[in-house]
Amino acid sequence: MADTAVVTSEIYSEKDYVCNLKKSDNKNVIAKFVFKYPLFDEDGDLIVQRSKESKVSEQFIEIEHSSISSLKLVGLQVWRGALLLSDYLLHLGPEKLKNSTILELGSGVGLTSIVASKYAKNVICTDVDLGNILKLISSNFLRNKHHVKSKYSILGLDFYANEFSDELKEHLPNVSLVLAADVIYDNDITDAFVKTIERLLIEPPSKDIYIALEKRYVFTVSDLDSVAPCYEHFLLRLSEMMAKNKSKNWSAIQLDLDFPQYFRYDRVKQFVLWKISS
Ligand SMILES: C[S@@+](CC[C@H](N)C(=O)[O-])C[C@H]1O[C@@H](n2cnc3c(N)ncnc32)[C@H](O)[C@@H]1O
Numbered sequence: 001m002a003d004t005a006v007v008t009s010e011i012y013s014e015k016d017y018v019c020n021l022k023k024s025d026n027k028n029v030i031a032k033f034v035f036k037y038p039l040f041d042e043d044g045d046l047i048v049q050r051s052k053e054s055k056v057s058e059q060f061i062e063i064e065h066s067s068i069s070s071l072k073l074v075g076l077q078v079w080r081g082a083l084l085l086s087d088y089l090l091h092l093g094p095e096k097l098k099n100s101t102i103l104e105l106g107s108g109v110g111l112t113s114i115v116a117s118k119y120a121k122n123v124i125c126t127d128v129d130l131g132n133i134l135k136l137i138s139s140n141f142l143r144n145k146h147h148v149k150s151k152y153s154i155l156g157l158d159f160y161a162n163e164f165s166d167e168l169k170e171h172l173p174n175v176s177l178v179l180a181a182d183v184i185y186d187n188d189i190t191d192a193f194v195k196t197i198e199r200l201l202i203e204p205p206s207k208d209i210y211i212a213l214e215k216r217y218v219f220t221v222s223d224l225d226s227v228a229p230c231y232e233h234f235l236l237r238l239s240e241m242m243a244k245n246k247s248k249n250w251s252a253i254q255l256d257l258d259f260p261q262y263f264r265y266d267r268v269k270q271f272v273l274w275k276i277s278s
Pocket of ligand 1: 078081180
């Protein structure tokens with residue numbers, strides 16, 4: 001697709017996507033992403049709500065974002081993968097996340113990192129430094145400071161760069177969890193992304209990488225069928241990476257999506273969530 005092509009995230013056509021959409025001073029919008037806040041007991045275990053009276057309260061994360069962009073600046077929008085991964089983090093909860101340093105790759109406008117910062121010890125929210133995205137992430141963190149309970153940093157990280165920045169290198173010895181939502185949509189970016197996660201997996205300590213994505217199907221005449229070429233390409237690169245590092249006993253599994261849905265969005269059947277562990 002040409003760089004000038006404009007794209008728009010599927011979530012904007014969903015009826016429950018937001019309430020109170022406001023225009024910001026620039027061309028962006030400010031939207032409230034509503035979620036049911038899961039309640040945890042002192043041990044960090046999820047309290048199961050048995051009666052209708054003890055209804056879990058609804059809360060929201062307010063995010064400034066663009067509702068249309070060029071392909072190069074897709075990070076200025078919010079994509080469904082961010083919501084799937086946010087659900088998964090809320091599901092893991094404070095007990096599993098409280099001591100973790102979480103690194104997010106290709107964070108877009110920061111929604112998933114803000115959710116991570118509710119429970120984690122430290123969050124490093126990164127994206128390629130283009131189109132003022134890092135500034136937008138920063139203002140979205142400030143906008144939601146009542147949710148943000150962890151330390152956090154917002155850093156540039158380009159999958160194509162051969163080296164991590166000095167600032168990121170300082171954090172790497174503590175990173176136990178890596179997140180990436182909806183970064184599989186262009187084969188060149190996927191190649192650079194898989195090389196990036198390989199470098200992260202090689203670095204101690206051992207870590208879990210969660211990758212949420214939506215398989216995007218197209219009908220091709222050559223296949224006479226609907227295929228998801230970007231996803232197939234990712235699977236190919238992932239299996240090559242695993243084969244190359246066979247002696248290291250890494251694992252790559254596709255997780256069941258049977259965890260609760262806290263955010264409002266369509267949990268479409270094209271969703272996939274991978275967990276890769278070193
Ligand atoms: C479809 S958006 C997903 C954004 C966000 N994770 C979400 O789900 O809403 C893809 C993300 O990958 C990022 N990205 C693209 N090329 C990249 C690169 N070379 N290095 C790092 N991130 C990149 C984009 O800036 C964007 O934030």
